[in-house]
Amino acid sequence: MRIMGIGGGAREHAIAWKLGLSDHKPEIFWIAENRNPGIHKICRDNQGELRTGRTTDAKTIVRSARGWGIDMVVVGPEEPGFHGIPDALEKEGVHCIGATQELSVIERSKASFCFEPSRTHEKPQTVFGKTSNLSPGFRTSSSSPPVNPAVRALN
Incomplete structure (x- = not known):
């Protein structure tokens, strides 16, 4: 094979x-x-x-x-x-x-398929934010307590 x-x-x-x-x-x-x-x-x-x-x-x-x-x-x-x-x-x-x-499309759009509905229905989830600019992306990911941000580029 x-x-x-x-x-x-x-x-x-x-x-x-x-x-x-x-x-x-x-x-x-x-x-x-x-x-x-x-x-x-x-x-x-x-x-x-x-x-x-x-x-x-x-x-x-x-x-x-x-x-x-x-x-x-x-x-x-x-x-x-x-x-x-x-x-x-x-x-x-x-x-x-x-x-x-x-x-x-589900993998590409985790924010709209998973994270946003979880937030709307107050379900536990990963902290996330969407941005088209890297610098604000890091600011978006700051939270209390601090977390290590994960950044994913979408074409």
């Missing part, structure tokens, strides 16, 4: 590592926007390849999956789902584990 992964972070490294431990001995191929050395080694050790490229470019992803003869794709990060990568792969007959573009 030939498996292709998408993404280059720690989560994707963990996915590649676990795939590499499989008794089924899949050939592991990967597309990431960076050359993650851990993923690169896992691909090389499992008769695959790591290519760098845009993980949100459906044409390139589908072309790579076709060129490598991929049986299944695992999408690690959320961003490719926002751009419909799993949808494009499935449309071309390539099985894909990853949220469709329609379902990815």
Whole structure:
């Protein structure tokens, strides 16, 4: 079996590592926007390849999956789902584990799907704020007692 992964972070490294431990001995191929050395080694050790490229470019992803003869794709990060990568792969007959573009909107819009309704109904939640400017974003996240802010960029 030939498996292709998408993404280059720690989560994707963990996915590649676990795939590499499989008794089924899949050939592991990967597309990431960076050359993650851990993923690169896992691909090389499992008769695959790591290519760098845009993980949100459906044409390139589908072309790579076709060129490598991929049986299944695992999408690690959320961003490719926002751009419909799993949808494009499935449309071309390539099985894909990853949220469709329609379902990815929930991840992209946590503020409106989760945090705001929780606040409205006085349910416990993470402290959050929305901003289009980083500096006010940190001021928005200040609270009592102080918390460590998490900042997420949305394109």
